[in-house]
Amino acid sequence: MTAPVGPMTLHWSPRSPYVRKVMIAAHECGLQDQIRTVRTVTGGTTPHFELMRINPLGKIPTLELQDGSVLYDSTVIIEYLDTLHDGPKLFPSAWPDRLLALRRHALGHGMIDTGLLLVGERFRPAETQSAPHQALWDAKLRACVDALEHEADALASSGFTIGHLAIGVALSYLDFRFAPMQWREGHPRLAAWHAGFDARPSVQANLPVDDR
Numbered sequence: 001m002t003a004p005v006g007p008m009t010l011h012w013s014p015r016s017p018y019v020r021k022v023m024i025a026a027h028e029c030g031l032q033d034q035i036r037t038v039r040t041v042t043g044g045t046t047p048h049f050e051l052m053r054i055n056p057l058g059k060i061p062t063l064e065l066q067d068g069s070v071l072y073d074s075t076v077i078i079e080y081l082d083t084l085h086d087g088p089k090l091f092p093s094a095w096p097d098r099l100l101a102l103r104r105h106a107l108g109h110g111m112i113d114t115g116l117l118l119v120g121e122r123f124r125p126a127e128t129q130s131a132p133h134q135a136l137w138d139a140k141l142r143a144c145v146d147a148l149e150h151e152a153d154a155l156a157s158s159g160f161t162i163g164h165l166a167i168g169v170a171l172s173y174l175d176f177r178f179a180p181m182q183w184r185e186g187h188p189r190l191a192a193w194h195a196g197f198d199a200r201p202s203v204q205a206n207l208p209v210d211d212r
Helices: 015-029 074-081 096-122 129-156 162-177 186-197
Strands: 008-012 035-039 062-064 070-072
Touching: 008 015, 008 129, 008 162, 015 035, 015 074, 015 162, 070 074, 074 096, 074 162, 096 129, 129 162, 129 186, 162 186
Parallel strands: 008 035
Antiparallel strands: 008 062, 062 070
16 A cells, blocks of 8 residues: 655656666556656756756756655665555565665666766767777676576566666666667576566556657
């Protein structure tokens, strides 16, 4: 059961994997109808001064609560949303389950961070791009996929947590931005797990869209 908390406003983009984490979590917590989304363009070299008035980092996702409080960073927002319902928690309370969920989240969230670095580099003028950095970030992403193949059976046999959410969104981001990588090749167990993740109603309700 989810208690009504009043309308919340999420500064949002349909292509941000961090925002997608929050939106999927909101659906998992039964809170999607209590969140109003506002299209907010950040990134690049142009400061978003209006957003910076409530989040000095000028980043999305940023969540405005009914009482005027403001939360930012996808992890902080999701942990808050997880307190507003009585269903299975994305953040387990007991150890070692909580530690496992947080470690998996660190891996998935780190993959998203690395993917964003690689995307940003590719948007730079060709003469200023760093081939060594691109090779490094690509190697890190591939190493993460290799590691997750060994963990896929354990992911499939455990309850859905913040770790599953972050890993699923990270793999979907590889499809969204790095389709030529074809991460599923050589990773059949991980591909099977991700197919199940992708079929969740919360995931299907929040598909990424490149509206650049």
